[in-house]
Amino acid sequence: MTHLFDVTVIGSGLVGSSLAIALQHSGLTVALVEAAPPPLREQPREDERNLALARASTTALQTLGVWPRLTGTATPIRRIHVSRAGEFGTLRLDAARAGVDSLGAVVPARALAAALQQELDLCTRIHRYVPAQLRDLRVSADRVELNLQTPDGETTIATRLLVGADGTASQVRALTGIGTDTIDYAQTLFVCSLLPQRPLDGLAYERFSDTGPLALLPLADRRAGFVLSVPTPEAAAVAALDDAGFLAHAQQRFGWRAGRFSRPGRRSAHPIRRVVAQGLTAPRCVLVGNAAQTIHPIGAQGFNLGLRDALTLAELLIERHRGGGDAGSDALLQTYAARRREDREGTLAFSHGLVQLACNPARVLAPLRSLGLLLLDGLPDAAGGIARRGMGFRGATSAYALGVRP
Structure with a gap:
């Protein structure tokens, strides 16, 4: 007999x-399909990737119970300094000016993955298929049947809602036929x-x-995370x-x-590409995170946006379940897409537009950029609005980001 879940996360x-x-x-029956077993939990290394988490994410x-495991490795972001090489304008965002103790925090990616894994290990109500890979799916009126490849062979499960x-x-x-740009x-x-x-x-x-x-991001022990983008034709040379040559290059690019x-x-x-799904939903299926949109890392928006996807979906699923509704209904999927539209489209436009404007070599843009940054820096309402969006509060805000479990 095929096991039927309310929600299956791939x-x-x-x-x-x-x-x-x-x-x-939530009371929902949930399956999590994991392509590989959890990695060995190693001590964080000083050379790992680091994530700038918006305040809404922290x-x-x-709210999810994960943050206490990160307090020893997370470094608060209290101020942000935005500038352009060779130009006089700057924008300074300050947590105190925004009325908060921090704008977000920097966390080693490995530490966040380990903290999530530790919390997930306590989630005894989640049925985990690991290692398993999705091979095929078939959508019918009331469910999606999934063919999974496991070390023991192929197995079939069914779900009301499939989450990519x-x-x-x-x-x-x-497999659901959603195209990309x-x-x-x-x-x-x-x-x-x-x-x-x-x-x-x-x-x-x-x-x-x-x-x-x-970017230069504050870390523990006086260290900093450094993020440098170079034109791909120069990547091999960089x-x-x-180490001495790279430090000289970094110093020349960043300044003193x-x-x-x-x-x-x-x-x-890491090569930088933007891959955006042309739709967030298909019958009984929904995309979240990088499956929905992989964006330029400028402004550190990627994981923060994906987390807001996931938690908005969780909130809607819990509300629907309490009302006795179908987790994979068209109405729920339409509500999800509408709820995410403003945040998603605004973040996509901001990320791409900032790359096009801030990195454009056209000399005519230099004074306009500098004057724009100075104007934004000098107007509390404008800087406050940028700080609020940078903290992850754009569009409909998830209850989790407000510190409330739905």
Whole structure:
């Protein structure tokens, strides 16, 4: 007999795990399909990727019970400094000015993954298929049948709602026939940690140039996360630099606001592409996170946007279940798409527009950019609105981001 679930989540990355945790006490029957077994829990290394979490995300993770596991590794962001190389305008965002103690926090990606995994291990009501891969699906009037490949062979389960949280190359998206719009930014992102001469003390930098954006993020132990984008034709040469050469390149691109850079960690490189699903839903199916939209990392919007996808969906599913409704109904999917529209479209437009404007080498734009930043910096209402959106409060805000379990 085929097991029938209310909700099946494909993908146990950061977004998929967050959704499953949010549904643990919902009363819904939930399955989580994980392509690979959880990695060995290693101690965080200073050279790992780091995530800038918006305030809405840190509050949501607190609501989910995950945040207490991160307090030892999370570093608050209290101020943000935005500028462009060679231009005089700056925009400064300050938590105190916004009336909060922090605008968000920087967390090692590995630490967040481990914290989510530890919480997920306590979710005894979630049925986990691990390792298992989605091979095929068939949609009928009241369910979706899924063929899963496991080490013991093929198995079939059914679900009222199928959630694709399986990343940029989403199998769920492909099998449901949802197309994508893709932009290759012809940039490669280098990520590492390093030691700035001047302690950042909660200050994050976002800096733009003709060759792409870069960021410096505060970490524990006076270290900083460094994010550098370079034109892809230059990526091989940058990757080949030794530590001294890379530090010199980083210093030349960033400048001296944080003093001299030293002690770089191991670097990793990531090509930057924007892959946006042409729709969020198909019959009895919905996309969240990178399966729905993979965007330029400028402004650190990607995971924050995906988490808001997951928690908005969780909230709607819980409301629908309490009313005795069908988790995969067209009405629920339409409500979800409408609820996410303003936040998603606004974030997509902001991310792409910022790349096009802030990194455009046209000299005529230089004074306009500088004057724009100065104007925004000098108007409390304008800076406050930017800070609020940067903290993840755009459009309909999930209850989890307000500290409330639905």
